[in-house]
Amino acid sequence: MASTTKFFLVAFAICVICVAPQRAAAGQLPPSYLVVESQAGYVLIEQNAREKRQIASLTKIATACVVLDWAEKKGGDLNQLATISQAAFVGVEKNEVGWQVGDVVSLRDLLYAALVQSDNLAANALALRVGETLEPAESNSKITPATVFVAQMNALAKQLGMDRTRFVNPSGFDYKERPMPYSTAIDLARLTRYAMNKASFRFYVSQKEREISFNRGGKQMHALLRTTNDLLGTNGIDGVKTGQTARAAECLILSANRAAEVIKNGDNATIFPRHLIVVILGSNDRFGDGERLVRQGWQLYDQWAAAGRLVDPKKML
Numbered sequence: 079m080a081s082t083t084k085f086f087l088v089a090f091a092i093c094v095i096c097v098a099p100q101r102a103a104a105g106q107l108p109p110s111y112l113v114v115e116s117q118a119g120y121v122l123i124e125q126n127a128r129e130k131r132q133i134a135s136l137t138k139i140a141t142a143c144v145v146l147d148w149a150e151k152k153g154g155d156l157n158q159l160a161t162i163s164q165a166a167f168v169g170v171e172k173n174e175v176g177w178q179v180g181d182v183v184s185l186r187d188l189l190y191a192a193l194v195q196s197d198n199l200a201a202n203a204l205a206l207r208v209g210e211t212l213e214p215a216e217s218n219s220k221i222t223p224a225t226v227f228v229a230q231m232n233a234l235a236k237q238l239g240m241d242r243t244r245f246v247n248p249s250g251f252d253y254k255e256r257p258m259p260y261s262t263a264i265d266l267a268r269l270t271r272y273a274m275n276k277a278s279f280r281f282y283v284s285q286k287e288r289e290i291s292f293n294r295g296g297k298q299m300h301a302l303l304r305t306t307n308d309l310l311g312t313n314g315i316d317g318v319k320t321g322q323t324a325r326a327a328e329c330l331i332l333s334a335n336r337a338a339e340v341i342k343n344g345d346n347a348t349i350f351p352r353h354l355i356v357v358i359l360g361s362n363d364r365f366g367d368g369e370r371l372v373r374q375g376w377q378l379y380d381q382w383a384a385a386g387r388l389v390d391p392k393k394m395l
Contacts, residue, residue, distance in 0.1 A: 111371060
């Protein structure tokens with residue numbers, strides 16, 4: 079009996095040793111999350127919000143911002159066409175749209191594919207095409223359009239005070255990437271707040287479905303994109319983005335709105351927009367966590383508003 083018990087204890091110990099690294103690799107750290115009131119940037123809820131984590135396809139928010147900034151500030155045309163190259167297939171594990179080398183598609187439809195259906199190839203194709211038009215920070219024959227584009231993503235992060243963020247590609251692909259990409263919940267809230275101030279970005283991420291078209295050898299092709307955000311359109315949720323890899327686990331950013339609050343004082347009226355941003359990293363149930371945090375966020379928002387919307391500098395983005 080003693081020898082049998084000893085055998086099972088040894089076997090159990092071996093199982094623990096074997097399983098533990100797999101759990102760590104799957105991102106089984108406690109989730110990192112944050113809920114912020116977007117107008118003032120006041121943090122209502124946070125847990126591990128400053129810990130560096132892998133963020134998977136939440137990266138595409140930065141990718142879209144660089145493209146939209148290029149269009150707004152440098153006269154870039156989103157109706158410009160991009161030709162899908164072999165280089166765009168790097169880090170592409172799923173090709174749900176069914177892209178082929180040589181397909182010709184507008185930058186606008188690539189943005190829809192990247193943001194609505196979280197398509198890695200679309201993000202890569204955007205970086206390659208827009209990166210060709212950007213000035214590299216230094217002259218070097220080894221610098222590619224993709225590296226110039228990623229440098230612009232990191233420049234945007236620096237501009238927004240995202241000091242615990244590193245982007246290494248436009249898609250969020252993190253398998254065997256060196257150096258590793260990372261960010262934090264609070265940094266991503268800063269990025270999302272910036273993105274959601276763009277009407278065009280808000281429109282892209284609000285779409286549950288979108289048909290795009292592209293040209294293949296002279297033939298017009300069509301693809302129907304479907305959002306990966308299961309909570310879109312529920313409880314005032316009007317965006318933003320999902321992400322998931324083995325390293326990052328389940329990630330989610332939500333934007334939630336309520337009708338603006340109007341407070342009258344005699345003949346004057348003060349209007350308070352009501353808008354929350356929720357960031358969740360390393361979850362095992364991102365949509366369940368998202369629903370819970372939106373609900374808790376509004377409860378705390380109501381308490382904060384009733385107390386006069388006082389702002390603690392230590393609790394600001």
